[in-house]
Amino acid sequence: MKKLTFLVAVLSLIVVACGGGEAADTTVPAPETTAAPETTTPATTAAPETTTAETTTPGEGAGADECAVENLPLKTPGQLTVATGEPAFEPWVVDDDPANGQGFESAVVYAMAEKMGFSRDQVVWTRTGFDEAIAPGPKDFDVNVQQYSITEERDEVVDFSAPYYVTQQALVAYSESEIVNATSLQDLKQYALGAQIGTTSLDYIEEVIQPDTPPAVFDTNVDAKSALDAGQIDAIVFDLPTAYYIVAVEMPEANIVGALPASEEQADKFGMLMENDSPLKPCVDRALEELRAEGTLDALAEEWLTQEADIPVLSQ
């Protein structure tokens, strides 16, 4: 009897938790309205007009004042808290030290912070794991930068900035492997491929290449390389800048077999991650947009990422 009542109670708990999705979904916009007063209070003291502008268009057209450092809804007032991976990998961050301003992502963050009106010292770095960054609840960073690919599904639970880099995928294998002779995606089907979890590279293998055996999935690119060394997989798919870095520095005996063809929608767009409905997004977007328009993003990519044009692109 006791066991039965307990079971009934537990089952009803699960049912209530899983079901009633629609009833709860309607309450989702609630945080938005509760978050709004916070951002408007400082603005009203500065300029009354901006409050009306903000309530009507939360997504775009951020006014000059509300993006001023003192008005930004920051985690810690007066500083931009930026999260990256633990550890952070080259060529995105050099020597696992994002504060040195070297590496593409570190450089982009400092350029963006400058545009937003922060001094170098006001940029404070922190580290998060992948799950930590995407779990629901308040975040302890303003933006999180670690090659997050923007997708629609992800955008439902977090906010992404405008893309700061757009890339494609590339296939890396040891020169003695026969997979280096492949010229089309069709040729790749018979091989054992691997990729890092949560990457566009993995999605690309599963959705576009569709190999005969499902790809092996690793926690990090380091583990994927171990499996390649152990002969357990024939090739790894990376994003192109990572592929260049890996064959240049970490695996000199390996080659880029080729870049993988992708349509406009399939292109891998990296965005900075913010908590859902982040009031910071319009200001971050505006700064990145300015950097893109004036060519700074391209210049930084030129500086930190190898972008040779002479690798073959595999045919569809």
Added chain:
Amino acid sequence: MTWPSAPSAFKHRRDPETGSRRRAREEGARGALIAFISTVVFFGAALWAILTSEAWPQVQRQFFNPQAFVESWPAVLSGFWLDVRMFLGAEVLILVFALLVAMARSLRGPAFFPIRTLAVVFIDFVRGIPLILLILILGFGVPALDLAGMPRSPMFWGIAALVISYSAYTAEVYRAGIDSVPESQRMSARSLGLTQMQTLRYVLIPQAVRNVIPALLNGFVSLQKDVSLIFVLGVREGVREAQIFTARTFNYTSYIVAAILFLIVSIPVARFTDWYTERDRRRRQAISA
């Protein structure tokens, strides 16, 4: 991985007096009612606290999303089926291998010193290494040696690591069982002319195994979950499939799917262990009475 070997069995109390049986039944009914009300109130309050919290809609969307549940189910299920096959196969190997190690450790006499030492060194060494490291070292390290004829499969080496690690623990469970058999049994068997091996095989081990079956089942439940650690080698078992879904969609519902699947398998084993322990205890009482 702690294996408490003491089986927890509780006895149902019954009123021996026939005259007060009805009263006892009424009290039982009242007790059930109180239990029911208190259960509903307790879980109701907990549920209310969760569902009315400000962040609940977001948590529900990311953890208890019916659509994501349906989407992730097929992949997680097929990965979990691989888990089931792996832990069943590994358990058989562990039970056999661990018994051999325990027997080696239980041999008496100076002549068997090297074998005993080997068993002790194996157990100490393997129990001291975190399982995840053993999996990584064997899974990535051995195939990288490029030895002829050596299998490369990550699944092979992952299961090998599990079997080695669990055998060390299970050997100690067996040994505890062997030690729990009264010394007089060993001496009687020896005085009847049985050799050491025969004493182990026909007298000690049958009694020892019976004593430690609950502990062995406990280890089996532990193995059911640890088998998923093989995912670090790139094997797409249940937990890894759930992670792939989460990493792609930022939705954790697939973890709930995986948790439910593991529970479906482990709860019956836990219930069986309790049932078996209770039955065994009753039988022994019957014998001694």
